[in-house]
Amino acid sequence: MESSHRLRVAELAAEVTTLAGQLTGVRAELSALALAEAAANPCPAWCLGDHDPDDGHLGEHSNVILSRASFADDGEPDELRVQLAESGSGGPVVAIGQRLDDLWGPDMTPAEARRLAGALIAAADDAQAPAGSR
Numbered sequence: 001m002e003s004s005h006r007l008r009v010a011e012l013a014a015e016v017t018t019l020a021g022q023l024t025g026v027r028a029e030l031s032a033l034a035l036a037e038a039a040a041n042p043c044p045a046w047c048l049g050d051h052d053p054d055d056g057h058l059g060e061h062s063n064v065i066l067s068r069a070s071f072a073d074d075g076e077p078d079e080l081r082v083q084l085a086e087s088g089s090g091g092p093v094v095a096i097g098q099r100l101d102d103l104w105g106p107d108m109t110p111a112e113a114r115r116l117a118g119a120l121i122a123a124a125d126d127a128q129a130p131a132g133s134r
């Protein structure tokens, strides 16, 4: 009885060794795939690089505090967040989000973002134009 026990333990130990070897092989394959993915889609200069190879690229947030907007429970004013992102093909997009509701608006191409910026500047210029200047 005891020798069959030893035999079974030896068989299990051999299986564990085999599985450990297979696991090492799978880890090496996954690592190679991750490196290949990263090499096929390297981070652009604006990407923070803090993402998995399967995820899209993300840039740093630029925040604009909205002094006339709602305040959060913590007393902090709402703010708009602007961030560059890219997933898949088609190039990077400019995303605008609202902090309090964690809402993100529609993505814009860089050209659309420039047009929006121009429209905002024109509106701000109009708002601050001296009376009777138009």
Ligand SMILES: [Zn+2]
Pocket (backbone or CB within 6 Å): 042, 043, 044, 047, 048, 049, 050, 051, 056, 057, 058
């Ligand atoms: Zn990236």
